[in-house]
Amino acid sequence: MASTKVVFLTGLKEALIEEVVSYSPPDYEVVVLDKSSTEEQRINEVRDADFLLCYGQDPSDEVIKSLEKCRLVQLLAAGYDRMNLDLLAELEIPCANNGGANSWAVADQAVLLMLAIYKQLLASDNSTREGRWAEPITGQNTFEMADKKVGILGIGNIGRQVAKRVQGFDAKVQYFDLYPLDERTAEELNVTYVSLEELFSTSDIISCHTPLTNDTKHIVNSNTLSLMKPTAILINTSRGPVVDEEALISALQSGVIAAAGLDVFEKEPVSPDNPLLKMDNVVATPHMAGTTWDTWARRANFGFENMERIRNGEAPQAVVKNFDSV
Missing domain, CATH: 3.40.50.720 (NAD(P)-binding Rossmann-like Domain)
Structure with a gap:
């Protein structure tokens, strides 16, 4: 040949x-x-x-x-x-x-961001190094994954790996996808299909794993963010433009949602002046989840x-x- x-x-x-x-x-x-x-x-x-x-x-x-x-x-x-x-x-x-x-790597990163927020990892690391010990930990601002509802937006290869991982922490998984799973696959993954509105309104964590298309650009916007619980957090390891960044900034500043973990941004590399990088309730990484x-x-x-x-x-x-x- x-x-x-x-x-x-x-x-x-x-x-x-x-x-x-x-x-x-x-x-x-x-x-x-x-x-x-x-x-x-x-x-x-x-x-x-x-x-x-x-x-x-x-x-x-x-x-x-x-x-x-x-x-x-x-x-x-x-x-x-x-x-x-x-x-x-x-x-x-x-x-x-x-x-x-790279689905294992990206799924690991998504869960890492969830845990970093729930366990106040960055604040605790800084306070320990600076001699302030457990000062940031109030007993009211750290949480467990157990019994939380994780809403997966996009149940492809990466979304499925996230579902498996968070269930290891005893979280419950629901999902929305434009192309829902067949019944057998959904049963094997132990995930429940819900509407987009229900996903945002009932999930404790929203984790984005959808490809970027005309249908999914800014699918996370002021309307969908407004449906979320004030205690809920948003994770994005998919593509930056899946999230309307201005709407997210507003939601975080006004307490519409509690926090966000972001590996991707609308413009990359992200500008150091981006307001998201100035917020204590945001954990950011440089689009390295799959690497x-x-x-x-x-x-x-x-x-x-x-x-x-x-x-x-x-x-x-x-x-x-x-x-x-x-």
């Missing part, structure tokens, strides 16, 4: 590039184009590429139009909102994400295995759906 050419568009550091490429089959030629590459280089290299692999660098429309023999655009990430799916569909090139390879050393083997293996499926005449897995064209 002739050598298979893969162009890897990436923003990764050298050590992680080497880790990803190490999982490629021996007869694959992997051409790495980092962010120092020019548009002309990218266009020229992809013309005869069998596959396009992407992480941390998105192809322009001109690069996509130059995919003359590409059989799959394979993402190492879960999100695909920056990919021109309409153009790929015109060219009849499928696009696949990582098949949930763990453990994920790279799963991401790379899945990506190259997907390419092998196509080479062997099989259908690729985890092909993303363009919900905005439905």
